[in-house]
Structure formats: structure tokens, C-alpha cells
Amino acid sequence: MNNRISEKFSQLISKKEKALITFITAGDPDLETTAELVLTLEKAGADVIELGVPYSDPLADGPIIQQASQRALKSGTNLKKILQLVSRLRQTTQVPIILMTYYNPLIRYGLERVARDAAGAGVDGFIVPDLPVEESEEFHTFLAGNGLYLIPLVAPTSGPDRIANITGNAEGFVYCVSLTGVTGIRDKVPDDLQGFMETVRRYTGAPLAVGFGVSTAQQVAVISQHCDAVIVGSALVKNIGEKGKSPDLTESVYKLVRSLKEPLKSESYDGRVSVSGR
Numbered sequence: 324m325n326n327r328i329s330e331k332f333s334q335l336i337s338k339k340e341k342a343l344i345t346f347i348t349a350g351d352p353d354l355e356t357t358a359e360l361v362l363t364l365e366k367a368g369a370d371v372i373e374l375g376v377p378y379s380d381p382l383a384d385g386p387i388i389q390q391a392s393q394r395a396l397k398s399g400t401n402l403k404k405i406l407q408l409v410s411r412l413r414q415t416t417q418v419p420i421i422l423m424t425y426y427n428p429l430i431r432y433g434l435e436r437v438a439r440d441a442a443g444a445g446v447d448g449f450i451v452p453d454l455p456v457e458e459s460e461e462f463h464t465f466l467a468g469n470g471l472y473l474i475p476l477v478a479p480t481s482g483p484d485r486i487a488n489i490t491g492n493a494e495g496f497v498y499c500v501s502l503t504g505v506t507g508i509r510d511k512v513p514d515d516l517q518g519f520m521e522t523v524r525r526y527t528g529a530p531l532a533v534g535f536g537v538s539t540a541q542q543v544a545v546i547s548q549h550c551d552a553v554i555v556g557s558a559l560v561k562n563i564g565e566k567g568k569s570p571d572l573t574e575s576v577y578k579l580v581r582s583l584k585e586p587l588k589s590e591s592y593d594g595r596v597s598v599s600g601r
Contacts, residue, residue, distance in 0.1 A: 326472055327419040327447045328495040331370050332530050332551070341547050341587040342496075344532055345580060346373040346423065346556030348391035350400025352567050354408050360563070360576060365418040367577045368584030373450065373556070374409070376402055376424035387557045391564060402428050402437070406444040413445035421474065421495075423450040429462065438465035448472035448495050456489045474498050479519050483526075490527035496552060497527055501535045520549040544586035555583055 335342055345364050349357050357374070364372055375388065377395035384392070402424070409420055422441065429437050429451070441449070448471050454462065456475065463473045472495040477486050479500070490497050501516055516533070523531055533546050534554030543553045562579060566572040 326470060326495065327417060328371060328421070328472060331419050332496065335370060341550070342370040342530070342532065342552035343368055343543075343580070343584045343587055344371040344373060344534070344552050344554040345369040345559055345583075346375060346534075346554065347559055347563060348375040348377055348388060348395050349405045349408065350377055350395030350398050351391040351560070351563055352394055353398045354400060354404060356568060356572070358408055358412060359573060361412055361418070361420075362416060363573045363577050364580055365416055367580035369418070369580055371419040371421065371552070373421045373423045373554070374405060375556075376405060376422055376428055378425045378428060380425075380427075385557065387561050387564065391560045394564070402432050406440050406446070409441075409446055410444040419447045420445065421448045421450055421472075422446055423452070426451055426454045434462050435465045438462070438469045438471060442469035442471055446471060448474050450474045450476065450498060452476060476500060477523055479515065483522060486523055487526045490523065490529065493527050493529035496530040496532045497523060498554070499523055499531050499533045499550065501533050501537070501546070516546065517549050540582045540586055543583050547587055553583075553587065555580075 332342060347357065347360055347364070351357070361372055361374075375392070377392035377400050379392070379396065405422065412420070429449075432440075449462075449466065451459075451462070451473070459473060466473050474495050474497075475489045475493050476498045477489050477500065481489065499520065501519075520531060520533070530551035532552035532554050533550045534556065536557075537543060537546060537553055537555050538558035543555070546553050559576065559579065562575055563572065566575055
């Protein structure tokens with residue numbers, strides 16, 4: 324079975340486009356709104372959608388996503404309900420969906436069980452910020468057995484040897500954290516981004532996606548010169564937090580995502596990326 328993430332990157336390469344990957348917290352403000360937002364994100368141009376699994380101690384997240392997690396937990400959202408949501412969404416959309424979660428909820432659910440249930444629901448992969456590559460083999464094995472990807476993360480603080488270790492068998496894409504610290508909106512693109520991306524590019528042929536701090540179309544345009552995909556999260560989550568369940572929420576999200584996707588159209592690839600799995 325082909326993974327939707329790889330299929331999407333293949334389609335984009337053929338169209339000379341780069342990918343927009345969007346993040347929202349599942350269950351913020353509630354799961355029904357999340358379902359509507361996923362369809363809105365896809366319609367507006369999102370190529371891959373990350374659904375954050377709310378967690379009470381999100382160490383890698385800044386205040387915006389922390390607050391979204393608290394709202395989602397308050398609404399009763401958990402991993403099981405998110406899988407049920409994805410299963411319902413698969414009746415109307417085939418957009419690639421990735422769950423971004425900390426390791427603790429996976430352990431509590433059961434690694435083998437969550438891989439099986441996620442595949443059955445229609446999830447395409449997982450991002451687990453607090454799971455180091457040295458401890459990921461067991462979960463990766465369960466995911467691979469069900470056709471799912473474990474998306475690797477690298478940061479500017481990762482040395483060449485560690486980047487090579489993390490990305491050597493990358494699947495789907497490599498999540499390149501553009502700066503140190505937690506998630507959140509930033510005013511400018513990091514000065515050393517080009518050098519960082521050139522370093523990562525030396526060790527993998529997988530698509531490179533840059534995230535953390537991206538919030539405007541202008542930033543997307545600059546960042547996309549150095550990568551194959553741009554990830555936007557906090558700007559969307561902030562918008563959702565401000566709008567809540569107001570009638571103009573979906574329109575507001577649609578306009579923002581549409582503006583973010585525009586700079587990524589008709590981009591030229593240099594032919595170095597691969598979309599195959601392991």
C-alpha cells in the first residue's frame with residue numbers, strides 16, 4: 324500500500340510545487356470543529372495536515388499551542404477520539420494526515436495497538452518530538468508493519484553525525500526545526516537557515532520540511548528557497564484560539580492558508596529529493 328505522504332510529494336514534484344504542511348491541535352475548540360477545519364485546510368491548499376494530540380506537559384510547545392492543548396483536553400479530546408475522527412474524515416478526504424504527539428500517550432495506548440488502530444483509521448504517519456532516534460526502533464517497526472511513517476526531526480543543534488544517523492533512512496520527509504527553543508510565531512527567518520539546510524541535504528534525499536516560527540506568506544517565500552515544504556502551526560492555532568466557535572472561523576483559516584500556499588506554487592525542484600520510503 325502506498326503512503327499518502329509520498330504520493331503527495333510525487334504529485335507536487337510533477338507540478339513543480341512545494342508542499343504546505345499545516346498543524347492544528349485536534350479538539351480545539353472541539354473535535355467537530357477540527358473535522359470542519361481539516362476539510363477547510365485542504366480546500367485552501369494544505370498538502371499535508373498535522374493533527375496535534377493534546378498533552379498536559381507539552382515540553383516542545385510554546386504558549387499558543389500549550390493553551391490549545393489545554394482547551395482540547397478540557398473538551399474531552401484524547402488519542403482514541405482523534406483516531407475515530409480521522410476514520411470519519413476518510414469518508415470524504417484522502418489528504419495526508421500525520422499525528423504529532425508526545426511519547427507518553429503512545430505508551431499508554433500501547434505501541435503495537437496504536438500503530439494498528441492508526442493505520443485502520445487512515446493515519447499516514449507520526450511525529451514524536453520527545454522520542455530520540457536511539458529509542459525509536461520498536462515504534463518504528465510497528466508503524467512500518469502497518470505502512471505508516473515515523474517522521475524524523477533534526478535541529479540546528481544537531482551535529483553532522485547525528486543528522487546522518489537521524490535522516491539516513493528517512494520516510495515521508497524530514498522535519499527540520501528552524502530554530503532552537505519552543506514553537507511559536509517569530510518575526511524573521513533564522514539567518515543561518517541556508518547553511519543548516521545545506522548540511523541536512525548532504526545526508527538525505529528525502530524531502531525537507533522547515534517548521535517552527537513560520538507565520539506569514541513572506542516568510543514562506545524566503546524559506547521555500549531552501550527546502551521542499553514549509554510547516555505552519557502556531558499562526559493557525561493562534562487564529563483558532565482567537566476565533567473559537569465564531570461563524571467566521573473557517574473563512575479566516577481558509578484565507579490565511581490560501582495566502583501561505585501561494586508562494587509555494589510553480590517552484591522548481593533540483594531533482595535531488597526522493598519520495599520513497601525505506
